Structure formats: C-alpha cells, structure tokens
Amino acid sequence: MSFKGLKPISYGGREVWPLIEGGKGVSASNHTSSGAWAAAGGIGTVSAVNADSYDPEGKIVPQLYWQKTRLERHEQLIQYAIDGAVEQVRRAHEISGGQGAININVLWEMGGAQPILEGVLERTRGLVAGVTCGAGMPYKLSEIAARYNVSYLPIISSARAFRALWKRAYHKYGELMAAVVYEDPWLAGGHNGLSNAEDPLKPEDPYPRVKAVRDTMRAEGISDDVPIIMAGGVWFLREWEHWIDNPELGSIAFQYGTRPLLTHESPIPQGWKEALRNLNPGDVLLHRFSPTGFYSSAVVNPFLRSLVARSERQIPWSRVAAGDHTIQLDAGVKGKNFWVTPGDRERAQQWVAAGFTESLKTPDDTLVFVDPEERAMIRKDQADCMGCLSHCGFSSWKDHDDYTTGRLADPRSFCIQKTLQDIAHGSPVEENLMFAGHAAYRFKQDPFYSNNFTPTVKELIDRILIGD
Numbered sequence: 001m002s003f004k005g006l007k008p009i010s011y012g013g014r015e016v017w018p019l020i021e022g023g024k025g026v027s028a029s030n031h032t033s034s035g036a037w038a039a040a041g042g043i044g045t046v047s048a049v050n051a052d053s054y055d056p057e058g059k060i061v062p063q064l065y066w067q068k069t070r071l072e073r074h075e076q077l078i079q080y081a082i083d084g085a086v087e088q089v090r091r092a093h094e095i096s097g098g099q100g101a102i103n104i105n106v107l108w109e110m111g112g113a114q115p116i117l118e119g120v121l122e123r124t125r126g127l128v129a130g131v132t133c134g135a136g137m138p139y140k141l142s143e144i145a146a147r148y149n150v151s152y153l154p155i156i157s158s159a160r161a162f163r164a165l166w167k168r169a170y171h172k173y174g175e176l177m178a179a180v181v182y183e184d185p186w187l188a189g190g191h192n193g194l195s196n197a198e199d200p201l202k203p204e205d206p207y208p209r210v211k212a213v214r215d216t217m218r219a220e221g222i223s224d225d226v227p228i229i230m231a232g233g234v235w236f237l238r239e240w241e242h243w244i245d246n247p248e249l250g251s252i253a254f255q256y257g258t259r260p261l262l263t264h265e266s267p268i269p270q271g272w273k274e275a276l277r278n279l280n281p282g283d284v285l286l287h288r289f290s291p292t293g294f295y296s297s298a299v300v301n302p303f304l305r306s307l308v309a310r311s312e313r314q315i316p317w318s319r320v321a322a323g324d325h326t327i328q329l330d331a332g333v334k335g336k337n338f339w340v341t342p343g344d345r346e347r348a349q350q351w352v353a354a355g356f357t358e359s360l361k362t363p364d365d366t367l368v369f370v371d372p373e374e375r376a377m378i379r380k381d382q383a384d385c386m387g388c389l390s391h392c393g394f395s396s397w398k399d400h401d402d403y404t405t406g407r408l409a410d411p412r413s414f415c416i417q418k419t420l421q422d423i424a425h426g427s428p429v430e431e432n433l434m435f436a437g438h439a440a441y442r443f444k445q446d447p448f449y450s451n452n453f454t455p456t457v458k459e460l461i462d463r464i465l466i467g468d
Contacts, residue, residue, distance in 0.1 A: 004241060004467070005241075005245040008041075012129030017040075018229075019256065019465075020254070021034055021037040021044050022257025024257055028435070030047065031087075031095060032267055034103075035096045038092065039099050039458070044102050046092050047088075047105050049081070049106065049110055050077065051087070051088045070386065070387050078112040078115055089120070089127050101130070104128055106132075108138035109389060112387075128150055130145075130150055131145055132155055134191075152177055153177070153178055153181050154177070156180060156213070157185045162180060177222075180229065181228075181229040181231050186232075188231055188437055189257055189437035189440070190435045210252075228251070230254050231255035232257075236468055256464070261273065264455070264456045265456065271428070272429050277449065277452070278444060279436070279443065283440070284297050284441075285298060285299075290413065292393070310368055310411075317344075319337050329344075333359050351369040357371065362411060381394070386417060393407070394410055414433070
C-alpha cells in the first residue's frame with residue numbers, strides 16, 4: 001500500500017519506490033543505512049566522500065595523514081576515499097539482498113573528485129546503479145558515467161544551472177541521465193547551490209522552480225519519464241500530494257536526507273541523534289563559513305556560534321591613512337601599518353581587553369580577533385591541510401596546477417574534513433559542525449518519534465509510503 005498516486009519507477013533494471021536516501025557527507029550515510037534503504041525497495045545512497053574502510057577485525061581504519069607535504073597528504077586522502085567507498089558499496093550491496101538500488105554520492109568540489117569517482121566505479125562494476133553529484137558544476141560527470149555504463153543524476157538548484165550542464169556536456173550522454181535532483185537551497189542540509197542573485201533570507205517556493213526545471217528539460221527534448229527528484233524539506237508525502245501525478249511537473253521522486261539520520265541503521269553517533277530530537281524551528285542556520293565558499297545549512301551549536309562570533313570580531317584596515325582610516329591600530333597587532341577608524345580601534349581595544357588578544361588577517365583586508373588558544377588551533381589546522389577540497393578558502397589549497405588558490409588563507413572558516421570526521425566518529429557534537437536540513441525541528445513535533453522511538457529504515461519507509 002502506498003500514498004495516493006505514488007507508483008514504483010524503473011531504475012537500475014528493476015522496479016523501485018521513487019524514494020531516494022540523500023548521500024550525506026563524511027560517514028553520515030554508509031553501507032548500513034543505504035543497504036537497508038535499498039532492501040526496503042528504495043534507492044540507497046552511499047556517500048563516497050572520504051568514506052570509512054575497515055581492518056581485518058572490522059574496526060574502522062582511522063584516516064591519519066603522516067606525510068609532510070599537502071600534496072602527499074592529498075594523495076593519501078584520494079586512496080583512503082577510494083578504498084572506503086569501494087568497501088561501503090560492497091557491504092551495502094550485500095545488505096540490500098538485490099533489492100532496490102545503490103547509488104553513490106560525490107561532491108564535485110571535493111579534492112580529487114575525478115580520480116576518486118573513477119577509482120570507485122572501476123572497482124565496483126555491476127554494483128553501483130548511478131552517481132549523484134553536486135557542489136559545483138560537474139560537467140565531466142556524464143562522460144565518466146558513460147565510461148563505466150552507470151546512470152548519473154546531477155544535483156542542481158535552478159533551471160539555469162541544469163541548462164548550462166545539459167548544453168555543455170550532458171546532451172552527449174542524455175540516455176544515461178536517470179533523473180535530475182532539485183536540491184532546494186533554502187531547505188536542504190549541507191552544502192547547497194544558492195546563487196549570488198538569490199537572497200539567503202528570502203526562501204522561494206520550490207514548485208515554480210521545479211516547474212522551470214521541467215520546462216527546461218522539455219525544451220531540450222528530455223522525456224517527462226525522467227524524474228525530477230525533490231530534495232530538501234521533504235517530510236510527509238501528504239504535503240506534496242499536488243506534486244504527484246501532476247502533468248505540469250512530469251515524473252517526480254523524493255529525496256530524504258535528514259529523516260534517515262534518526263534510524264537504527266544510521267551510522268551517526270547517539271549524541272547527534274539525540275540532538276536532532278530537541279531542535280526547534282530556526283535551529284538550523286544557512287551560513288557561509290564553509291571553506292568551499294558555498295552556503296551550507298547546519299545546526300546552531302557552540303561550534304557554529306563560535307564562527308559567528310569570530311566574524312563579528314572583525315574590522316577593516318588599510319596600510320596607509322585613507323578615507324575614514326585615520327588612526328593607527330595599537331591593539332592585537334605588531335607594527336604600525338594598520339590604519340583603522342577611531343571607532344574600530346576602540347572596538348579592537350575592547351576585544352583585546354576581553355582576552356581576544358590575537359589578530360589574524362583575512363583575504364578581504366580585515367582583521368579578526370581571537371584568543372591565543374583559537375589562534376593556535378586555526379594555524380595548526382591550516383598547516384595540517386590534507387587537500388580535501390578542490391579549492392579551500394581556509395588553507396588556500398587547490399588540488400591542481402600550482403596547488404594554491406593564490407589568496408590568503410581565511411581564518412574565519414574552518415577545516416571541514418577535521419570536523420566532519422570528528423563528529424561522525426564520536427567527538428562531542430557541540431564542538432563540531434552538525435549538518436541537518438531545515439525541517440529537522442520536525443523530529444520533535446512528529447508523533448512517530450515520541451517516547452524516544454527510533455525506527456528502522458524499513459519502518460521509516462513504510463511510514464513515508466502511507467503519507468506520513
């Protein structure tokens with residue numbers, strides 16, 4: 001039995017429910033969650049972003065970086081990522097029992113995205129049905145998918161982005177495009193595709209945006225049978241009834257990223273699961289502290305508050321007296337070539353008096369004030385960079401050419417690999433970045449989760465299929 005109008009779709013050579021598990025970052029969705037999702041008849045998604053691998057005793061292999069240079073550590077990271085994702089796919093396929101389908105998810109802006117994707121697909125032939133990919137403009141995704149004869153599912157946040165990908169590359173391999181994932185930039189967790197023309201404080205209705213994607217697909221001759229997958233903010237299917245079997249939208253499927261976090265098979269630590277139960281509306285922040293440069297959404301916790309506070313302790317400066325910069329800064333800096341406004345000097349003196357005695361330059365000609373402990377942590381994390389992104393604002397790393405972005409490393413950001421590995425493997429949730437979608441507050445409101453009930457993935461899918 002399923003909710004009104006919801007029908008199975010053909011994917012990966014079999015009939016599956018149009019319910020997709022969102023692939024979540026570093027070890028937040030793995031073989032246990034994705035294998036169970038597929039076993040229940042949906043499309044499970046293994047995160048191929050620095051996934052865990054295991055030793056002969058089944059224990060997780062710590063991803064330690066002992067090499068001296070960033071480039072050498074980057075090569076280590078690529079090998080960890082390939083080995084981990086291959087192991088996760090194989091285990092997920094075994095758990096699925098041949099039901100549903102297994103996708104992998106990669107971020108185009110992760111370091112070494114292309115060799116990692118190729119390395120994983122080479123070693124998992126016949127096990128992976130498709131590749132979802134976003135966080136950037138993955139023009140080469142279709143070409144790589146064609147080489148390994150797997151489907152690809154681009155993740156986009158606007159019709160304009162899809163049209164650019166299709167015109168430049170995807171039209172050559174249109175037959176392998178299994179679906180288009182519309183990831184709502186105001187609702188989805190993790191990194192998203194909010195453009196400079198869109199206001200982070202003014203969410204737009206997803207319906208006209210998805211209709212625009214379908215109109216663009218039709219204009220390019222793409223069949224209505226190719227689903228658009230709605231991702232971000234999806235909780236009860238009954239709230240999306242007018243999307244199902246809607247001729248304006250064509251075939252629609254739904255992606256769940258946040259709800260599968262609170263299941264028995266979810267690999268995230270118990271502390272993260274408990275935190276999800278206690279969120280209120282507004283407790284997830286759309287912010288721009290990520291070293292990727294993208295907007296992203298995460299739970300407001302002490303870690304995120306510290307980043308907000310760090311950026312608030314910030315003043316512009318210039319090397320010479322100019323404009324309103326008429327006075328030399330004498331707090332938190334060495335030397336006299338820091339000209340600021342009289343008001344900003346007063347603020348800096350107050351910060352220093354409060355213990356934020358260290359100033360750090362940003363690439364935008366500002367200074368941020370931190371305490372000595374925070375400064376030491378920032379500098380160590382920057383020095384330990386293992387090249388996990390194609391471009392990193394925090395460390396100024398780039399994974400090609402001369403291996404530098406050419407910009408000053410930005411102390412207002414953070415090492416994303418470090419914090420995501422830490423939170424996924426049991427470090428305190430208060431001290432790390434905790435990704436979640438903006439509907440996460442509904443765990444607290446939904447009676448399904450009352451009395452601390454935690455469903456299995458099968459129980460969750462059964463619940464979703466009746467509209468709840």
